[in-house]
Amino acid sequence: MEEYGIFLGFNNQAEAFRLPVNPETLEIKESGDGKSYTIIDLGEINTISYPKLTEITIESIFPAQRYPFVLVQEGGLKRPFEYVELIKKWMTTRRPIRFVFSGVSYADDTKKAEGKLNDAKKWLKQSSTSEDKSIEIDFGVNMAMSIEGFTWKLSAGTSGDIEYSLSLKKYVFYQAVAVKVVNDEVKVEKKRANETPKPTTYTLKSGDSLWKVAKEKLGDGKRCGEIQKLNGIKDSELRKLPIGKVIKLP
Structure with missing residues (x-):
């Protein structure tokens, strides 16, 4: 059997949760940034440039009750507004979050009951040398992303469920670096980017x-x-x- 899960985390997973309901579709946009030119006696040509940052759109619900399709949650299911407030808080920090999307296959259906999918870090650390041969990692996506948009609504007749749409864009760490000139030679002091607030x-x-x-x-x-x-x-x-x-x- 197979099971998939999406996790969102902040500050090196100090705050994190698994989406309680997987979206029906996960829209991932990958596009280039090439340009086209018209050359005399040749016609139109195009240049290939670096790809644009990956964009992901998630549409789902934060359920107010444990429906049969609600996924197992480490620490229990949060109230719908708790998920909303957490995402809003992350947005105000103006720092990236961590997006993890992973899928696993089980050789034994009983593994599902053991909650093996609760820890996204474990999914991504699993390898072909894992002692647990009943779990096979199908794929894993783990990237820093910025929250570009978050809309949500509480509809009548939904028993308190919150429908939402979350737009994310891949975040590339960057920072100003110190530059020294020694004997007319420019030396750049590089430091590793850190996504953890000091x-x-x-x-x-x-x-x-x-x-x-x-x-x-x-x-x-x-x-x-x-x-x-x-x-x-x-x-x-x-x-x-x-x-x-x-x-x-x-």
Whole structure:
């Protein structure tokens, strides 16, 4: 059997979710940027240029209830407006998101019940040397993308379901580089682009908890898990956080 899934993530998967309902069609636009010219005694010719950035359009729904066609969700199904608010928040950061589209084949139908498709990272890391020979990766698309458009509507008679259309465009990382001139020779200092926002820091004080810090500094106490993961804090350390410890904030 085969199953396919689409994941959207932000900040190196610190925030991510799987689309609860796969779109009926996934429109992917690939086009070139060539130009045509008319030459005397030759006629029309065309030049081949670099291809334009990939564009993807997704149209589906965020369901208000667990229909038979709703896909398994890691951490449970969110409410429709939670998906909407998360996408809107990503747009305001003016940073790219991560688009993952992957498909797998199962040799045994019972694998589906084990939730093997919940983790997009695992799909893309699977290889021919994987110990789990019952899973075969059909394909995997993993690229940074910008959110170019997001429209949604709540229609009458849909039990609270939200219909949406999401437009994405491939994002190419770029940055200004330092240039030095040494003995009339131009040297460019290259640095690897980083899609992760630079974290701020906070110094723990008496009475602090990660929930309290997340509430005060990030505006949402539920983001305490992000702080814990970012700083590698063990569950056993949560009850007694060291005073004076400097932690990073997502």
